[in-house]
Amino acid sequence: MAFDEMTEGAGKVRAPYEKIAEWLESVPREQLQQRRLEAELFFRRGGITFAVYGDAQGEERIIPYDIVPRVLSRAEWEHLARGLEQRVKTLNLYLADIYGPQNALRAGIVPPDLVWQNPAYRPEMAGLEVPHGVYVHIGGIDVVRVDAEDFYVLEDNARTPSGVSYMLEGREISIRLMPELFGQHRVAPIENYANELLSSLRSVAPRNSASDPTVALLTPGQFNSAYYEHSFLADKMGVELVEGRDLLVKDEVVYMRTTEGPRRVDVIYRRIDDEFIDPLTFRPDSALGVPGLFAAYAAGNVTLANAVGTGAADDKVIYSYIPDLIRFYLGEEPILKNVPTWRCREAEHLQYVLDHLAELVVKETHGSGGYGMLVGPHASTSEIEAFRARLKANPEGYIAQPTLSLSTCPTFVESGVAPRHVDLRPFVLSRADGVRIVPGGLTRVAMRDGSLVVNSSQGGGLKDTWVIEC
Amino acid sequence: MLSRTADSLFWLSRYVERADYLARTIEAAQRLSSLPTAYVGENNEWESAIATAGCGRIFYEHHATATGETVAHFLVNSPHNASSIVKCFEIARTNARAVRTALTSEMWDAINGAWLELQGLNASSLTPHALPKFLAFVKQISLLIDGSGYRTMLRNDAYWFSRLGIFVERADNTARILDVKYHILLPENATVGGGIDYSQWAAILRAVSALTSYHWVYRESLKPWLIADLLILNEQMPRSLAACYSNIVANLDEIAGAYNRAGPAQRTARAINRKLGSTKIEQVFQSGLHEFITNFIGDNNRVGAAISAQYLV
Numbered sequence: 082m083a084f085d086e087m088t089e090g091a092g093k094v095r096a097p098y099e100k101i102a103e104w105l106e107s108v109p110r111e112q113l114q115q116r117r118l119e120a121e122l123f124f125r126r127g128g129i130t131f132a133v134y135g136d137a138q139g140e141e142r143i144i145p146y147d148i149v150p151r152v153l154s155r156a157e158w159e160h161l162a163r164g165l166e167q168r169v170k171t172l173n174l175y176l177a178d179i180y181g182p183q184n185a186l187r188a189g190i191v192p193p194d195l196v197w198q199n200p201a202y203r204p205e206m207a208g209l210e211v212p213h214g215v216y217v218h219i220g221g222i223d224v225v226r227v228d229a230e231d232f233y234v235l236e237d238n239a240r241t242p243s244g245v246s247y248m249l250e251g252r253e254i255s256i257r258l259m260p261e262l263f264g265q266h267r268v269a270p271i272e273n274y275a276n277e278l279l280s281s282l283r284s285v286a287p288r289n290s291a292s293d294p295t296v297a298l299l300t301p302g303q304f305n306s307a308y309y310e311h312s313f314l315a316d317k318m319g320v321e322l323v324e325g326r327d328l329l330v331k332d333e334v335v336y337m338r339t340t341e342g343p344r345r346v347d348v349i350y351r352r353i354d355d356e357f358i359d360p361l362t363f364r365p366d367s368a369l370g371v372p373g374l375f376a377a378y379a380a381g382n383v384t385l386a387n388a389v390g391t392g393a394a395d396d397k398v399i400y401s402y403i404p405d406l407i408r409f410y411l412g413e414e415p416i417l418k419n420v421p422t423w424r425c426r427e428a429e430h431l432q433y434v435l436d437h438l439a440e441l442v443v444k445e446t447h448g449s450g451g452y453g454m455l456v457g458p459h460a461s462t463s464e465i466e467a468f469r470a471r472l473k474a475n476p477e478g479y480i481a482q483p484t485l486s487l488s489t490c491p492t493f494v495e496s497g498v499a500p501r502h503v504d505l506r507p508f509v510l511s512r513a514d515g516v517r518i519v520p521g522g523l524t525r526v527a528m529r530d531g532s533l534v535v536n537s538s539q540g541g542g543l544k545d546t547w548v549i550e551c
Numbered sequence: 552m553l554s555r556t557a558d559s560l561f562w563l564s565r566y567v568e569r570a571d572y573l574a575r576t577i578e579a580a581q582r583l584s585s586l587p588t589a590y591v592g593e594n595n596e597w598e599s600a601i602a603t604a605g606c607g608r609i610f611y612e613h614h615a616t617a618t619g620e621t622v623a624h625f626l627v628n629s630p631h632n633a634s635s636i637v638k639c640f641e642i643a644r645t646n647a648r649a650v651r652t653a654l655t656s657e658m659w660d661a662i663n664g665a666w667l668e669l670q671g672l673n674a675s676s677l678t679p680h681a682l683p684k685f686l687a688f689v690k691q692i693s694l695l696i697d698g699s700g701y702r703t704m705l706r707n708d709a710y711w712f713s714r715l716g717i718f719v720e721r722a723d724n725t726a727r728i729l730d731v732k733y734h735i736l737l738p739e740n741a742t743v744g745g746g747i748d749y750s751q752w753a754a755i756l757r758a759v760s761a762l763t764s765y766h767w768v769y770r771e772s773l774k775p776w777l778i779a780d781l782l783i784l785n786e787q788m789p790r791s792l793a794a795c796y797s798n799i800v801a802n803l804d805e806i807a808g809a810y811n812r813a814g815p816a817q818r819t820a821r822a823i824n825r826k827l828g829s830t831k832i833e834q835v836f837q838s839g840l841h842e843f844i845t846n847f848i849g850d851n852n853r854v855g856a857a858i859s860a861q862y863l864v
Contacts, residue, residue: 125667126660126663126664126667127659127663128648128651128659128663302649303645303648303649308648312648312651312652315652316651316652321552321553321556321652322651322652323553324555326555327553327554327555337553338553338554338555338864339552339553339554340552340553340554340557340708340712340806340810340862340863341810341812
């Protein structure tokens with residue numbers, strides 16, 4: 082039986098959920114249904130959509146939004162936030178280390194070949210200094226609960242984590258649709274996120290930039306699955322939303338083309354992957370990027386957020402070393418737990434995994450979005466055998482973890498209100514003077530009964546996440 | 552602002568204005584086609600609607616004859632027509648989506664709402680019976696988009712570029728109607744009088760929603776040279792070439808003021824505006840209405856190109 086965040090054991094309601102439980106008792110189903118429809122309409126009218134790649138039919142989809150909020154107490158959140166800060170500090174220190182002195186490699190904490198052979202490692206970054214040592218300006222750390230005490234980190238997202246617009250829009254909707262529930266709680270606000278993001282970005286502007294640095298958000302364009310979020314954030318920050326073709330580089334300085342001529346850009350919050358940002362340095366066939374951007378970056382004339390090469394810190398093998406890296410860099414014990422991870426590249430681990438495929442979750446080391454993974458307990462024999470062959474052919478490409486019994490939260494589904502599995506992605510901002518986290522994050526929920534896959538590309542939904550005083 | 556943003560705002564407005572114009576063109580043709588043949592004479596109103604919409608060549612690649620059915624379908628949502636009404640809204644929304652940050656939420660809502668409605672469009676929405684309702688919807692949407700921009704946008708360059716799009720497109724549309732219909736406005740036809748010509752002239756005015764305005768301005772029955780005067784030179788008439796140009800000049804001046812710099816776009820637009828201001832309708836007829844209109848369409852295209860070169864790329 083999974084840990085349910087609302088009810089413990091024999092129907093005893095946990096303190097943070099007391100009023101939610103009463104509310105669920107008192108509100109008729111039809112009204113819940115009505116509010117859910119209104120929420121969907123809000124997303125549809127607002128164009129708050131995402132695209133699923135390889136899906137010709139649903140070019141723009143909305144994400145199912147569950148109106149029952151997910152609640153954390155202030156104490157639970159503070160514990161979690163301390164752990165997140167510790168984790169993201171370590172990611173930044175690790176990146177500065179592998180692109181710098183390589184202390185962790187020399188000390189034998191991480192095997193060097195894992196660094197050098199990592200496809201996300203960017204040799205171009207070696208020896209470059211980034212302002213204030215910040216690489217992961219925006220981190221999305223996926224955490225799950227299995228009981229009342231512990232949070233586990235499932236995955237670190239250090240490249241261009243998305244979803245924060247859903248966190249913010251979700252809150253707007255629940256304020257609008259459930260004013261009575263809000264009236265009964267003291268919910269920590271999150272609406273200052275864009276403000277925090279902007280000041281974080283400005284804090285890492287190049288030294289030689291103007292006192293009032295210009296920030297722009299670089300998007301691949303409106304056919305990108307997260308385009309809505311890009312425009313949303315640019316709008317909330319009041320910065321230009323630029324595409325590659327809007328930028329030009331002259332004498333290693335980046336400008337945007339405006340109706341008044343070229344204007345210098347100091348900080349670029351880029352939502353384009355490393356490979357595509359500059360056809361001169363990375364993929365020459367990229368039409369999304371800006372020729373010369375990397376040279377301007379290397380010259381220290383523009384800050385890219387996140388830094389180039391952060392993917393070297395967030396794949397699923399490096400993940401398994403993060404607790405050791407926390408101890409190594411900070412001299413602290415990890416506050417958040419890691420899911421035990423078998424690295425299939427190691428012979429003993431591989432043997433164990435092959436012997437226990439039906440119990441394990443096997444993931445591609447460099448995969449994301451819930452694609453290409455095997456959930457052993459839910460897979461058929463033939464699926465397992467097909468996966469076994471893939472695993473044997475390329476053990477380096479996989480890691481395995483036990484299936485965690487993710488916690489559940491009450492969720493409004495067709496059969497009424499029922500427990501569904503959830504995870505949580507808080508967004509962690511690293512800036513010149515430290516780490517900031519707005520209280521909460523994006524709760525993703527597997528809408529199907531028993532499903533553990535919460536990714537929106539696989540039919541997962543969203544919930545508003547409340548941090549409350551109780 | 553970003554040049555691309557200005558470009559999107561400009562074209563967003565142009566396409567909405569064009570959709571509105573196409574809806575009016577179809578409406579006017581539908582009205583004429585319901586008259587007895589004797590009143591319409593040799594003219595096929597649907598052929599003329601296609602010509603007014605400026606897509607004759609592509610139309611006849613796919614249809615042998617212009618009938619109410621083929622033309623309405625072609626102008627509303629034919630996949631072969633790159634500027635059908637549906638396509639216009641689609642392009643407008645694509646532009647809107649590209650520059651969401653420069654739009655107010657009311658504007659976005661109007662454009663996205665229209666686009667969502669159009670997703671439900673099907674063959675039954677275009678039967679002769681249902682068509683008027685659809686066309687009314689299109690006109691309403693363009694009013695809504697125009698009005699929400701007018702009411703909610705900051706008066707800055709974003710607003711001015713979106714207004715420029717409206718007036719450059721509107722000038723082009725008005726000129727196109729005149730270009731196709733100039734023959735029925737020529738003086739020698741004036742003596743004919745009677746119901747036939749009246750219907751033809753009224754159709755022109757309806758297509759630019761100026762029939763009532765005509766009566767208020769001239770207080771007499773329809774006269775072809777007065778219709779030309781109204782649509783070309785009368786500044787009170789919001790769709791006249793003169794009104795479009797005084798607006799184009801005003802918006803370009805705002806931009807030049809904000810940027811502290813004027814250029815070819817301002818100079819070209821001012822020259823056209825001066826020319827319209829000093830022209831009398833008699834001179835237009837003396838030197839040839841058709842030549843005048845042809846020249847104007849060329850001039851208007853040059854202004855569009857100058858705006859583009861100066862700001863949008």
